[in-house]
Amino acid sequence: MKSYSQQSGEIGEFSDLPFWKKANSVDLAYVTYGLLVVTLVIASYLLGAFKLLPHDPQDIDLELMMAPPLTPKHVLGTDFMGRDMLSRLVVGIQAYFLPGLLAIFIALFLGTILGVLAGYRGGKFDTVITYLTNLIDSFPRLVLILLVIAAFKPDIYVIMLVVGITNVPAVASLVKGKILFLKQKNFIEADIALGLPTGTIILKHILWHNCRSILIIQATLGMAEAILMETSLSYLGFGVQEPTPSWGNMVLAGSNYFMKGQFWPSTAPALAILFTILGFHLLGDGLNNILEGKRDK
Amino acid sequence: MKLTAIRPVGIVLVRELSLTMLLLLGVSALVFLILYLSPGDPFSVLLEGQSLSEEARSGIRQAMGIERSWYGQYFHWVSGMVRGDFGASVRTGLPVLSEVLRTGINTLILTLGSLLVTLLIAAPIAIRSAMRGMSKATWSFTILSYVISALPVFWLGYIVIYFFTHKLGLFPLAFGFATGAKKWLYLLLPIFVLGIGNGTISEVIRTLREEMGRVMEEDYIRTARAKGASVWKHAFKEGFLIPVTEIIAAKIPFILGGAVIVEQVFNWPGMGRMAWQAAQDRDYPVIMGIAIVAAVLVRLGSLFQSVVYVMVNPRASKE
Numbered sequence: 232m233k234s235y236s237q238q239s240g241e242i243g244e245f246s247d248l249p250f251w252k253k254a255n256s257v258d259l260a261y262v263t264y265g266l267l268v269v270t271l272v273i274a275s276y277l278l279g280a281f282k283l284l285p286h287d288p289q290d291i292d293l294e295l296m297m298a299p300p301l302t303p304k305h306v307l308g309t310d311f312m313g314r315d316m317l318s319r320l321v322v323g324i325q326a327y328f329l330p331g332l333l334a335i336f337i338a339l340f341l342g343t344i345l346g347v348l349a350g351y352r353g354g355k356f357d358t359v360i361t362y363l364t365n366l367i368d369s370f371p372r373l374v375l376i377l378l379v380i381a382a383f384k385p386d387i388y389v390i391m392l393v394v395g396i397t398n399v400p401a402v403a404s405l406v407k408g409k410i411l412f413l414k415q416k417n418f419i420e421a422d423i424a425l426g427l428p429t430g431t432i433i434l435k436h437i438l439w440h441n442c443r444s445i446l447i448i449q450a451t452l453g454m455a456e457a458i459l460m461e462t463s464l465s466y467l468g469f470g471v472q473e474p475t476p477s478w479g480n481m482v483l484a485g486s487n488y489f490m491k492g493q494f495w496p497s498t499a500p501a502l503a504i505l506f507t508i509l510g511f512h513l514l515g516d517g518l519n520n521i522l523e524g525k526r527d528k
Numbered sequence: 529m530k531l532t533a534i535r536p537v538g539i540v541l542v543r544e545l546s547l548t549m550l551l552l553l554g555v556s557a558l559v560f561l562i563l564y565l566s567p568g569d570p571f572s573v574l575l576e577g578q579s580l581s582e583e584a585r586s587g588i589r590q591a592m593g594i595e596r597s598w599y600g601q602y603f604h605w606v607s608g609m610v611r612g613d614f615g616a617s618v619r620t621g622l623p624v625l626s627e628v629l630r631t632g633i634n635t636l637i638l639t640l641g642s643l644l645v646t647l648l649i650a651a652p653i654a655i656r657s658a659m660r661g662m663s664k665a666t667w668s669f670t671i672l673s674y675v676i677s678a679l680p681v682f683w684l685g686y687i688v689i690y691f692f693t694h695k696l697g698l699f700p701l702a703f704g705f706a707t708g709a710k711k712w713l714y715l716l717l718p719i720f721v722l723g724i725g726n727g728t729i730s731e732v733i734r735t736l737r738e739e740m741g742r743v744m745e746e747d748y749i750r751t752a753r754a755k756g757a758s759v760w761k762h763a764f765k766e767g768f769l770i771p772v773t774e775i776i777a778a779k780i781p782f783i784l785g786g787a788v789i790v791e792q793v794f795n796w797p798g799m800g801r802m803a804w805q806a807a808q809d810r811d812y813p814v815i816m817g818i819a820i821v822a823a824v825l826v827r828l829g830s831l832f833q834s835v836v837y838v839m840v841n842p843r844a845s846k847e
Contacts, residue, residue, distance in 0.1 A: 366554045369823040373785035373800075377807040378559065381815045382566035385807075455678075459727070463789055466682050467804060482683055489686045490694060501683035509678035512730070 254521040265514020275321045276328045286315035288322045310496040319476040326477035330391040331457030335450045337395030342402025350410030364400035372397045385469040394460050405445045444522035448515050455511035478504050536842040544834045548827045555823040560602050615813035624817040635798035639783050645723025654736035673730040681725035685793035718794040726786040743767035765840050777833035
């Protein structure tokens, strides 16, 4: 059985410098861009939730179809029905934001529990958990989601439940790896010798002090995964349905015009997907290099 | 090969095969569980919109050979699969296994081809930056690989179709439209798109570079370099072969998932498109069959990886 242990420890030097002073400038650039994207996504989500938009995203204007970007009143142009592109892109975030948070929560919650059980208790727990994670990893994620869609209704929260569960193995393996690393350092043994209660050791010394950063990193990468899945599924027609905008179904709806040489209605949401996922990936990898000290020379 | 070289492989093969069997049993149980928990059963789809009496409904269920208890149903299904009978599609009535195998070949070509494309792009960049250090060129490739990994694969598909098919007319419009050599030419487009757009390139480059870089610092590489032997030849097994097979095994699920979308964009008659259709129609037997076949493919990938690992490093069989 492929044992699920990666070296997640190995924090280089325990120097007293704050992490942003030790960090590589490339990593800082990654993280800055990533934080910018996260801020934009959250701000846009709130704007969409409180309906503070330049236009109604459903407002059809047949006089002004396919307007290019930088048209007066429509900064990002309009789509094939004259609907304001910027407003639709902002509202499209609603399709994945809360469901994505659910997926992250499930992955982190279950992943941490399983990781702690496998790493701290080990033995039979470890065998069973390794089996379960291998089992989940046996399915291509999209195929598993299609199976669930066939069985239940194509509901985004059910889908994100599956996305969350399929992210559990990665989180569990990282937490377990970290605990095994700490055990090597006689760190936990010392805690036990001090007579600390198990709860304090696990919650405070292991999870809070040592696993915080890997959980943050996994949350970032999990959001990228959730966005990818939501947009792919609405592209495939299983997610949010027209006229409610989602970045995936906007790409699909614009595809007929794409082949006629009118690229914008598909390209605008595709670029939104590209820059957002890029932001979460760079944030995750940058934080990984900075907080976990994994920068290759 | 001497007997001593075959034995560790044999030991691992037996161990991994039994493990694969155990996992596939779990896979079948999970697939069954998901569908068992779903509201209604496969036949409610068939009977949708028809107002039949309860008696007629149970008659149809009986005729289609469905037992009442859950363990009866599960046993019936699994024993059927072992005999090669995956049931018949609710929509078309065709046997699932032969349909899945027919389309599965197309998906396998697409998947393996695009894995090759990914590796052909990632490996040179990774090896260069591991052996020579990061230069400006490798930096820009690394950044570019991040951008490419975030590309939505369906949009990349549109761009490629627009330029190569509509503008340049180099490729036929759809799979069935061309014959002979042109038909095979059409294969190249989706393979290329999935190879680039499956979202794993940046990760593959990073993993390969880290592994290669780690091996380059080993003592035996320094010795090889000192005596003027080929560094590449010495680093190949541990620094390249093992990580590459690990990546192949780990990325098969991702690429199979990506295949669902790429097959949709390119109208490719593969297993992913069939899965999409089955999910739309709630065609239970088909989607169950596809999930099982996909899981078998993933497991075979990891079996392949363990065998290669032991062949390179026979000590691993004693773990």
